[in-house]
Amino acid sequence: MVRWGDKENGVAGHGDTEGHQYTPKLLERLGGKKVVQLSACGFHTGCLTDMGEGQLTQFVRVKCDRAISDFQSTYFEQGKFGRLGHGAERNCHSPRLVESLLGKRPIQIACGGFHSAVVTQDGKMYTFGGGEHGQLGHGDKVNRVKPTLVQALDGIFLKQITCGWSHSVALTSEGEVYTWGNGDHGKLGHGSGKKVSTPQLLEKLVGQNVVRVASYNEHTACLVEPHSVTQGGSRRAAPGTMVPISAGFLHDMKEMVNDEDYSDVAFIVEGRRVFALRAILAKRCEHFAAMFRSGMRESDPGVEIPIPISHAVFLLILEYLYTDSVKIELEHAVELYIASDLYQLATLRDMCCVVVRRSIGSENAAYLLQTAHEAHCQVMKDIAMEYIVGNFDVISKSEGIKAVSHSLLLEILSLRP
Structure with missing residues (x-):
């Protein structure tokens, strides 16, 4: 303190x-x-x-x-x-x-x-x-x-x-x-x-x-909470309603992430096995629910399912599905945004945007812009571009500007007033 x-x-x-x-x-x-x-x-x-x-x-x-x-x-x-x-x-x-x-x-x-x-x-x-x-x-x-x-x-x-x-x-x-x-x-x-x-x-x-x-x-x-009143005045919980959940419960749920002993489905992520519970994934994510009831090979409990994202980001996805919360580091924000979009997790996707807007600065804006551009993540690119254009006098003198490609640099200059 x-x-x-x-x-x-x-x-x-x-x-x-x-x-x-x-x-x-x-x-x-x-x-x-x-x-x-x-x-x-x-x-x-x-x-x-x-x-x-x-x-x-x-x-x-x-x-x-x-x-x-x-x-x-x-x-x-x-x-x-x-x-x-x-x-x-x-x-x-x-x-x-x-x-x-x-x-x-x-x-x-x-x-x-x-x-x-x-x-x-x-x-x-x-x-x-x-x-x-x-x-x-x-x-x-x-x-x-x-x-x-x-x-x-x-x-x-x-x-x-x-x-x-x-x-x-x-x-x-x-x-x-x-x-x-x-x-x-x-x-x-x-x-x-x-x-x-x-x-x-x-x-x-x-x-x-x-x-x-x-x-x-x-x-x-x-x-x-919007839309939390029903006819007759009785209250119902709206989507995303905040309710008291003990820290112990959240801790125990987080401990279950990638726990082989109590899992019933396995994924292959960057050559490594990651374990999960089908019931939690299906209840919390429509993408997984559709996968498990599709009748395709991915719905077979004995099949190891390949996942096209990094190991670290997939674990963040699982932590969010298990606990409804996750700590997002700036280094993972772009890929986690893309993964959240893939798995139709709108709240997590929005959380990534909030983290980027709060964390972006002159020392990391250029790196973030280049990363978002290479990942074809337009939303994150727009956030970084807006910040760089508004603070170009400072960022243009930073070491980070060297990470920006020539084409992106021309794009920045074209957007300056």
């Missing part, structure tokens, strides 16, 4: 309060820990660390190579109102563990202007800090210096929280939204500017499937 900016009240987290930190600096107090989530506001910061086996006996022991680990909450900076959760209002100039959350397995933190909130793995919510506007959700306006369970939401499984300057928002696993705290400017969404000290269901969004919430000082926003 690295921090920079204002040091007043310990905001930068480096242990001192004088001046400013003008460049990113490693936060030494957390140097040996893996930070998995951050939240910051004007006067304090919170982070979650992923703790592996043997590091804290208070946690359930988990193998270090597993996707699931236990989380700890760490808060630091200005402690006024108890927003750091350490049981007092003292400032804390470097990260300090919130000991009262040990064993509760927090999975998300949120920092507001004067308060903080935590959601645990079992969907419960704890709040602490300033309660002047009812933003803690305990039915009063009293500060809490330690994390306190929000009783009004007990029994409702939460999957995301967010804190504004003086209000709070919670999203349930059913896609419903609760808001409370200071209602000025209408930011709670209940039709008035009144303060609310206990979580209230946002009636205007009932029947819609909200998948993400966000809030700032004086407003709130929700991301709603």
